[in-house]
Amino acid sequence: MLNESKVVGLPLARIDGPLKVSGKARYAAEHFATDMLFGRVLPATIATGRITDIDVSEAERFPGVVKVYTYKNRPTVAKRESKWKDEVALPGYTMRPLEDDHVQFDGQPIAFVVAENFEAARDAAELIRVRYAAYDPHTDLLQEQANSYEPPVPRMKEFMPPKPRGDAEGAFAQAPHKIAFEYYMEGEHHNPMELFGSTVLWEKDGRLTIHDKTQGPQNSHDYVCNVFGLKPENVVVQNKFVGGAFGQGLRPKYQLFLAVMASLDLRRSVKAEMSRREMFYLTWRPVCLQKVSLAADAEGNLQSIMHHALGGTSRYEDYQENVANWSGMAYKCDNVKISYEIAKLDRSTPGDMRAPGAASGVTALETAMDELAYEVGIDPLELRIRNFIHVDQNQDKELTSKALHACYREAAESFGWANRSHEPRSMKDGNELVGWGMATGFWEAQLSEAEAKVSLSSDGKVVVSAAASDIGTGTYTILNQVAAEAFGVSPQAVTVRIGDSSLPKTSVEGGSWTAASSGSAVQVAARAVVATLLKHAQSMPNSPLADASEDQVEIAEGRLVLQANHQVGVAFADIMEAAGVSEVEEHGKVAPDPATMKKFSAYTHSAVFVEVKVDEELLIPRVTRVVTAVAAGRILNPKTARSQILGGVVMGVGMALHEEGMVDHRTGRVMNHNLAEYHVPAHADIEDLEVIFVKEDDDKVSPIGVKGLGEIGIVGVAAAVSNAIFHATGKRIRHFPMTIDKLLAEPDRH
Amino acid sequence: MDSALLGSGLPTCSVNISINGENRSLDIPPWVTLLDLLRGPLELTGTKKGCDHGQCGACTVLINGERVNSCLKLAVSLDGAEVTTIEGLGTPDNLHPMQKAFVEHDAFQCGYCTPGQICSAVGLVKEGRARSRADIRELMSGNLCRCGAYSNIADAIEEVLGAEGAQPYKEAAE
Numbered sequence: 001m002l003n004e005s006k007v008v009g010l011p012l013a014r015i016d017g018p019l020k021v022s023g024k025a026r027y028a029a030e031h032f033a034t035d036m037l038f039g040r041v042l043p044a045t046i047a048t049g050r051i052t053d054i055d056v057s058e059a060e061r062f063p064g065v066v067k068v069y070t071y072k073n074r075p076t077v078a079k080r081e082s083k084w085k086d087e088v089a090l091p092g093y094t095m096r097p098l099e100d101d102h103v104q105f106d107g108q109p110i111a112f113v114v115a116e117n118f119e120a121a122r123d124a125a126e127l128i129r130v131r132y133a134a135y136d137p138h139t140d141l142l143q144e145q146a147n148s149y150e151p152p153v154p155r156m157k158e159f160m161p162p163k164p165r166g167d168a169e170g171a172f173a174q175a176p177h178k179i180a181f182e183y184y185m186e187g188e189h190h191n192p193m194e195l196f197g198s199t200v201l202w203e204k205d206g207r208l209t210i211h212d213k214t215q216g217p218q219n220s221h222d223y224v225c226n227v228f229g230l231k232p233e234n235v236v237v238q239n240k241f242v243g244g245a246f247g248q249g250l251r252p253k254y255q256l257f258l259a260v261m262a263s264l265d266l267r268r269s270v271k272a273e274m275s276r277r278e279m280f281y282l283t284w285r286p287v288c289l290q291k292v293s294l295a296a297d298a299e300g301n302l303q304s305i306m307h308h309a310l311g312g313t314s315r316y317e318d319y320q321e322n323v324a325n326w327s328g329m330a331y332k333c334d335n336v337k338i339s340y341e342i343a344k345l346d347r348s349t350p351g352d353m354r355a356p357g358a359a360s361g362v363t364a365l366e367t368a369m370d371e372l373a374y375e376v377g378i379d380p381l382e383l384r385i386r387n388f389i390h391v392d393q394n395q396d397k398e399l400t401s402k403a404l405h406a407c408y409r410e411a412a413e414s415f416g417w418a419n420r421s422h423e424p425r426s427m428k429d430g431n432e433l434v435g436w437g438m439a440t441g442f443w444e445a446q447l448s449e450a451e452a453k454v455s456l457s458s459d460g461k462v463v464v465s466a467a468a469s470d471i472g473t474g475t476y477t478i479l480n481q482v483a484a485e486a487f488g489v490s491p492q493a494v495t496v497r498i499g500d501s502s503l504p505k506t507s508v509e510g511g512s513w514t515a516a517s518s519g520s521a522v523q524v525a526a527r528a529v530v531a532t533l534l535k536h537a538q539s540m541p542n543s544p545l546a547d548a549s550e551d552q553v554e555i556a557e558g559r560l561v562l563q564a565n566h567q568v569g570v571a572f573a574d575i576m577e578a579a580g581v582s583e584v585e586e587h588g589k590v591a592p593d594p595a596t597m598k599k600f601s602a603y604t605h606s607a608v609f610v611e612v613k614v615d616e617e618l619l620i621p622r623v624t625r626v627v628t629a630v631a632a633g634r635i636l637n638p639k640t641a642r643s644q645i646l647g648g649v650v651m652g653v654g655m656a657l658h659e660e661g662m663v664d665h666r667t668g669r670v671m672n673h674n675l676a677e678y679h680v681p682a683h684a685d686i687e688d689l690e691v692i693f694v695k696e697d698d699d700k701v702s703p704i705g706v707k708g709l710g711e712i713g714i715v716g717v718a719a720a721v722s723n724a725i726f727h728a729t730g731k732r733i734r735h736f737p738m739t740i741d742k743l744l745a746e747p748d749r750h
Numbered sequence: 751m752d753s754a755l756l757g758s759g760l761p762t763c764s765v766n767i768s769i770n771g772e773n774r775s776l777d778i779p780p781w782v783t784l785l786d787l788l789r790g791p792l793e794l795t796g797t798k799k800g801c802d803h804g805q806c807g808a809c810t811v812l813i814n815g816e817r818v819n820s821c822l823k824l825a826v827s828l829d830g831a832e833v834t835t836i837e838g839l840g841t842p843d844n845l846h847p848m849q850k851a852f853v854e855h856d857a858f859q860c861g862y863c864t865p866g867q868i869c870s871a872v873g874l875v876k877e878g879r880a881r882s883r884a885d886i887r888e889l890m891s892g893n894l895c896r897c898g899a900y901s902n903i904a905d906a907i908e909e910v911l912g913a914e915g916a917q918p919y920k921e922a923a924e
Contacts, residue, residue: 013854013856014853016861017856017858018842020858020861020864021849021850021852021853021865021868022837022840023794023796023835023865024796024837024841025793027862030789030795064760117790118790119779119781123781164861190896192896193798193897194800195799195800243862244860244862244896244897245860246896275802276801276802457914472859472897474859474863475920558884640859643897643902646902647859647897647898647899648898650898674803675805676802676803682886682900683886683891683895683904684891686898686900687887688901739798
């Protein structure tokens with residue numbers, strides 16, 4: 001552990017901040033080359049069927065157009081499915097752009113126009129004439145329930161439901177208090193502000209430098225090399241700045257494939273950027289139907305939990321996420337039954353979106369817990385506290401840490417929960433009904449394999465290198481802090497190089513694991529540098545550190561010294577001079593520890609308290625206050641950490657009230673593929689947000705004690721809003737988002 | 751030089767536009783938006799494309815001091831105009847007070863909507879209409895931020911408004 005932090009734990013402003021606020025940070029589609037070509041995709045306008053005719057002649061004649069690609073003239077690429085499997089690939093058949101005349105989802109790319117300028121490509125794409133033989137689309141999950149199935153090939157074994165324990169049905173039948181309801185969530189779209197884009201810089205010797213919007217430059221690199229049969233050393237993929245992704249950038253997107261294809265074929269540099277409309281067509285949070293049954297005794301002790309989840313997927317891949325397993329680990333209960341199925345739809349394959357699975361599943365569970373609290377007649381927070389558990393009953397493991405009691409306590413106190421009146425519709429402010437609701441949040445704390453390289457030069461400059469990504473998460477800043485701490489230097493002395501496939505191996509940025517994984521790898525590498533310095537120091541004549549061991553020394557004020565006595569030591573510049581080197585560079589690597597994983601489960605936890613105000617007559621709901629307390633182990637930077645949670649809360653408000661992917665099931669087409677009709681929270685929707693990090697020491701979850709923060713902020717928010725709306729109005733909305741029409745249609749159940 | 755960058759044999763119109771204080775004589779095909787002119791031939795990529803439909807505000811620039819979605823302006827319509835982009839407000843070493851406030855308040859994460867937010871905020875301050883935090887939230891609602899930095903953005907703008915002595919921010923500061 002890093003003790004007595006000097007830099008780690010400080011609210012350092014983002015080191016990439018000045019570049020971002022001055023417009024100097026360059027994103028994927030913001031790189032240039034002379035002779036650059038521009039590509040534009042034509043999306044399909046049916047959900048399922050075949051292309052019977054595609055006439056590109058008018059587009060080809062358009063001034064400035066260089067070539068139009070369709071399935072008829074696509075250059076030869078890899079055939080074997082294994083070549084198409086990226087790091088985050090799913091069971092099934094990977095979508096291959098311009099493969100053949102089949103259309104499998106609305107918006108599927110069916111042509112790629114390449115032109116000398118952006119405007120020509122854009123306008124020429126509109127001149128392509130397409131005829132289809134359209135089949136009947138099946139896009140409504142509620143209509144496809146009868147065709148659901150348990151995924152035959154699990155995406156990950158952790159996503160499989162745990163074995164049933166006890167007798168959930170029997171206990172449910174006998175319990176004095178019970179609820180059983182269905183919850184339905186519409187599909188959501190990530191909509192990072194940056195459009196997916198790739199700039200492929202073609203060089204005469206056949207090398208490619210690709211600027212890609214991705215959460216993993218090495219994932220894009222390997223995909224491109226495998227699909228096009230390129231030598232790994234001839235391709236570099238960079239993502240120095242990523243304008244948001246939220247999971248949508250985990251898998252390579254089709255504009256990457258198309259831009260590389262055209263670049264290799266035309267032997268020129270090519271830039272391709274999606275339109276906002278295209279952002280809605282692939283990788284979305286799947287529609288999800290859940291049934292949750294809870295039963296409790298007279299005191300509110302849980303007697304039975306049953307949770308069944310059904311998610312949508314595409315015809316060609318089995319997308320899977322952990323929706324329902326949370327219900328088996330959240331609270332103490334000995335009778336649990338969990339199941340998960342998916343159903344095929346004529347849509348693109350869904351994908352991971354911020355807290356995939358948990359955002360949907362915990363929303364259902366935590367709304368159901370509120371319903372149970374009212375059934376039993378006790379305070380919703382009290383119900384959670386009575387059912388608190390210190391172990392993971394799903395996996396029969398201990399927990400590395402769980403400071404959830406502190407989350408409940410600190411958030412409730414700051415929120416003023418003690419002043420809440422239990423009865424729905426019992427609090428008012430002018431002509432608005434006031435409601436207070438709460439929920440618990442859960443997410444996995446994961447460590448992924450990660451490597452890093454750290455160098456220290458004789459003038460005290462530190463360079464950190466890893467193929468990690470900063471998608472707005474603060475990776476640049478926290479890796480800087482870990483390195484600065486390790487060498488006792490100021491953050492200004494540290495340079496962080498990330499976002500480049502040629503740097504040390506790192507997983508895609510996802511699952512909230514980057515800070516724990518890459519942060520730990522940097523620390524391991526920094527320690528290796530110190531060990532090498534010690535070895536060099538001990539080779540010096542009359543070395544004062546001759547008898548010191550690695551764990552007895554540290555770097556302070558430019559010197560390698562004994563921890564116990566800083567007077568004893570050698571300036572590292574002198575050590576390097578004596579060794580005849582100008583810098584010391586070492587690799588660090590971390591991976592999950594199998595012994596720890598066998599015994600322990602690791603989760604982040606949160607408590608979310610929400611105030612809503614609802615116009616009494618118009619039933620317009622607004623979220624006026626959110627207090628979130630988070631237990632996530634060590635916080636490397638409270639400023640960027642707080643922002644991560646704020647972002648999760650805002651997206652959770654969107655899930656609760658605004659975000660609704662609308663499909664016309666008669667045609668199978670996305671109806672609201674723009675930001676005016678797919679609503680995300682705007683400035684006016686976000687009022688008073690408070691974030692509390694509770695103290696949580698955890699020496700098992702990762703070498704630096706970090707659990708990760710990218711997902712936990714959203715989990716539970718939509719449930720807390722739903723519960724607050726019930727408290728305000730007496731109306732229980734189980735269909736998300738909770739738009740005004742649903743509130744107006746819902747009878748007052750109270 | 752400028753016209754060569756744009757040239758592809760298409761009919762063009764000649765316009766003079768001041769961009770960040772520099773006078774540019776440009777021959778521009780009439781279908782080019784200000785946004786695409788900036789991000790393409792002029793390589794001023796600080797102005798961002800988020801929707802190309804006037805729905806997200808990422809492309810906000812100042813035209814004659816007023817905030818405008820540059821995706822909704824054809825460049826040829828701007829003869830004689832003064833355009834200020836994020837690059838014209840300040841540089842990493844010499845940040846505009848609004849840029850500095852954004853850094854201090856962590857008013858961004860991915861940074862993609864940020865230039866538009868900052869240009870919009872600078873326009874907002876100049877308009878002198880924001881009297882409360884609720885006003886800021888309402889008048890900044892044309893600029894979407896998917897990372898959810900809204901409350902930090904409002905903090906940053908409040909700080910600048912307070913420093914500029916806007917009512918009632920002046921009272922709060924005193």
